[in-house]
Amino acid sequence: MVESNSVGQTLSDQFLQFAVEKQVLRFGEFKTKAGRMSPYFFNAGLFDTGSSLQRLSEFYAQTLLEKTAALDLQFDMIFGPAYKGIPLVAGTSIELARKGRDIPYAFNRKEVKDHGEGGSLVGAPLEGRVVIIDDVISAGTSVRESVQIIRDNGAEPAAVLIALDRMEKGVRNGEDTVHSAVQEVEQHYGIPVISIASLQDLLRYLLTRQAANVRLAGWYEKVKEYRARYGV
Structure with a gap:
């Protein structure tokens, strides 16, 4: 069970430890979509077993409940954009129900179905205030499409x-932007972006764990240098 005070660890620390154990969070030299050489790489698609998806969903559900409460933010349902958001929103809805918050969820297809019920949406009707659930925000394309779908269906x-x-x-026309993709989403749509963990959390995690874990040794300085160059 994921708990924010488990053995003195924050929820983000527990999540990062889990991601490292599952080799979803890796350290080395990785080329990003922006063409940068990053010392770390995160691929949520590697949470590819039932047990890992279940635990990942616990982190999503717990983060959602804790951070929306802290922000006094109300929500009525959750939405997962195709394709990575589909298992995430389904798993999170199960864990929310286990925590006493049984709410509707929906996701979209990228191809419009022309038989049966038709359309591109699956699950509950989009109503009220909707939280979008995804793995990361890179260019913001998935969020933009999700916001449009939600508003087109009369929800917010x-x-x-x-x-x-x-x-x-971010990168635009080959040049670094002032803001990150997350900040641009928040500013453009006027909604908060909540994360289980951030680069700041990762730096703290590496600093406190590198002495006890040979796989983490030396990466704190490299990630710190990367943040100094490209961070916001």
Whole structure:
């Protein structure tokens, strides 16, 4: 069970430890979509077993409940954009129900169905205040499409929940932007982006764990240098 005070660890610390154990969070040299050489890489698609998806969903559900309460933010349902958001929103809805918050969920298809019930939406009707659930925000395309779908159906986006906020400058026309993709989403749509963990959390985690874990040794300085160059 995920608990924010488990053995003195924060929820983000527990999540990062879990991601490292599952090799979803890796350290090395990785080329990003922006063409940068990053010392770390996060791929939520590698949470690819039933047990890992279940635990990941616990982190999403617990983060959503804790951070919306802290922000005094109300929501009525959750939405997962195709494709990575589909298992995330389904798993999170199960864990929310286990925590006493049984709410509707929906997701979209990328292809419009022309038989049966038709359309591109699956699940509950989009109503009220909707939280979008995804893995990360890179260019913001998935969020933009999700916001449009939600508004087209008469509902309102309330927040976005992601696993990791890289806190990194975006790139436009080959030049670094002032803001990150997360900040641009918050400013453009006027909604908060909530994350289970951030780059700041990752730096703290590496600093406190590198002495006890040989796989983490030396990466704190490299990630710190990367943040100094590209961080927001």
